[in-house]
Amino acid sequence: MTRLNFKLVLGLCSLLLSINFYAQDSTSVEVNKTKFHELSFDGFEALVTPSAELNYEYLLGKEQSIGAFVYKNFNSEINNNYQEEFSLGFSYRNYLYSLQPRTSHTGIFIEAFSQFSLGERFRFINLTESEKIGNWSNFGLGFMAGYKWLTQHNIVIQVHLGGGLFAFNTKKTPDSFFRGGLLLGYRF
Structure with missing residues (x-):
């Protein structure tokens, strides 16, 4: 009998202590540490070719984001x-799966984007000579897939690959375009 009473008293004390600790926790103020903005730079493209791509992403909800990019x-x-x-382009991104379940907006993603491009048209005379025959501009839509990692210090590493089709005047402009790269950035 005394053993049963001891277990009952010990069980009631631990129950009261856990309720007390929970009640004290509810009065604390929670700070929202969620970061909603990302700025990234295509470092691979800058090393391989003399060009630059800058990306901005605004995080929506838990699995979606919108963004913009500029390429020169x-x-x-x-x-x-x-x-x-x-x-210049705008994008909508949806995250499908992440190996970092406590971190939002990481992992495998798919993206739909629009792109407005400007360029120059050339005609090759022979293997070493060419001449400019005009400028071109076009608007296109495309899709992309990739993977994003986020470190504890809010550094973003992203790999993506995709492409799309231009919509207008494809006789004087390219038919399609490619997007891909290795981006390094920061979430703030």
Whole structure:
């Protein structure tokens, strides 16, 4: 009998202590530490080609985001008939799966984006010579897939690959475009 009473008293004391600790926790003020903005730079593209791409992403909900990107080509060497000089685009992204379950907006994602591009048209005379025959501009839609990691210090590492099709005047502009890269950024 005394053993049963001891277990009952011990059980009631531990129950009261846990309720007391829980009640004290509810009076504390919670601080929202969620970061909603990301700024990233395509470091791989900057190392391989003389061009730069800057990306901004605004985080919505737990699995979605919207963003914008700007691309500028600094390459004066002509390597194809349609030389892209500048692009501006907007995107909508949905995150599908993450290996970091406590961190939002990381892991595998798919993205739909629009892109407005400007460039120059060239005609090759022979293997070493070409001449400029005009400028071009076009609007296109595309899809992309990738993966994003986030460190404890809010540093973002992202790999993505995708492409799309231009919509207008494809006789004087390229038919399609490519987007891909290795981005490094910061979430704030």
